[in-house]
Amino acid sequence: MSMLQEIDYLPENLLALEANQLAAHLSGPTLIHLPGRRAQPLFVSVLMHGNETVGWEAIRTLLARYQGGQDLPRALSLFIGNVDAAAQGLRLLPGQPDYNRIWYGSEVAETPEHRVMEQVVERMRKRKPFASVDVHNNTGLNPHYACINRLDTRFFHLALLFSRTVVYFLRPKGVQSMAFADLCPSVTLECGKVGSAHGVEHARDYLEACLHLAEHPQHAVSHLDIDLFHTVAQVKISPLTSFGFSPGESDIVLAPDIDHFNFRELPAGTLFGWINGVGLDALDVRDEQGEAVAGDYFTIEEGQLCLHRSVMPSMLTKDLSVIRQDCLCYLMERYDSHLAQPVPNASGSG
Structure with missing residues (x-):
């Protein structure tokens, strides 16, 4: 594991490189500070997962516009994460932790990579960032949406600049956006599948808009302008449980079109799959407090x-390795009770 590399210039020809070429030119996770007309920097993190290249592609195309000596509208601090996994097109390498589960508040066993993320936060705390944006792809059929970890007017507005679909969550712990929520308004962008030109363009245009923002709007968000969802549970498949899509071969056989359920409000009784000789303990379902709640959301009939009750899933995918490395899905409920009044500012500078 390499230590954090921190530089205040853009290495020559870096923007010409694909994500899988970065490891040959960067010694590991790299924090790059670039000046701009407004000194308070926009913080952007990319490649937290090595196979999610949309953030790097968006930054490449955005910064190329400013290569002729034109000043950035605002200073930019760019964190390029798991370049070693990106070299192999993988979310993470065997033996590595998930780079988006090891920030402050992490529940993952301590690793040298935890210290790298602590250093990033410490360095950025001194620079008083204006906003933080963590850019991701996902593998299932999901719309573009933004995630926040604070019910704060500034966070709402930052998210709405990307999409009217906004997800508020407190688990999983140890994510980048949660660590930076103490410093500034922060969001996670979910930009659809890898390889989608629309995802890259949407992320690039959003980052350009953030660079041009002079301040964060303070007025309350109308419930008419936002579809706000609250993640109420994370669903994992227990480590010793086999699963797949082929009938009869696994403890759990998942419904073949399961990724079509994403961002659909599903009624109780919706079929998720078939169970072969196991019980509900084959699922590890945790609420925001980390309590086991499988029986609240699922039933075997x-x-x-x-489904035991009506919920809306997100992040369902047919990629078995992603399900094992991360989770089967998140369960959400519509959430608009916090929109009537401006929410008092969270701690940290704006």
């Missing part, structure tokens, strides 16, 4: 795994 004549060998069928069904």
Whole structure:
């Protein structure tokens, strides 16, 4: 594991490189500070997961516009994360922690990578960032949406600049956006599948807009302008439980079109899959407090795994390795009770 590399210039020809070429030119996780007309920097993190290249592609195309000596509208601090995993097109390498689970508040066993993320936060705390944006792809059929970890007017506005679909969550812990929420308004962008030109363009245009923002709007967000969802549970498949999509071969056989459920409000009784000789303990379902709540959300009826109550899933995917490395999905509920009044500012500078 390399230590954090911190530089105040853009290495020559860096923007010409694909994500899988960065490891050959950067010694590891790299924090790059670039000046701009407004000194308070926009912080952007990319490649927290090595196979999610949209952030790097967006930054490449954005910064190329300013290569002719034109000043950035605002200073930019760019954190390029897991370049070693990106070299192999993987979310993370065997033996590595998930780079987006090891920031402050992490529940993952301590690793040298934790210290790298602590250094990033410490360096940026001194620079008083204007806003933080962490850019991701996902593998299932999901719309573009933004995630926040604070019910704060400034966070709402920063998210709405990307999409009217906004997800508020407190788990998983140890994510970049949660660590930076103590410093400034922060969001995570979910930009659809890898390789989508629309995802890259949307992220690039959003980052350009953030660089041009002079201040964060303070007025309350109308419930008419936002579709706000609250993540109420994370669903994992227990480590010793086998799963797949082929009938009869696994403890859990998932419904073949399961990724079509994302961002659909599903009724109780919706079929998620079939159970072979295991019980609900095959699922590890945790609420915001980390309590086991599988029975609140799922039921087994004549060998069928069904929803016990109406919820809206996100992040369902047919990629078995992602399900094992991360989770099966998140469960959400519509959440608009916090929009009537401006929310008092969270701690930290704006």
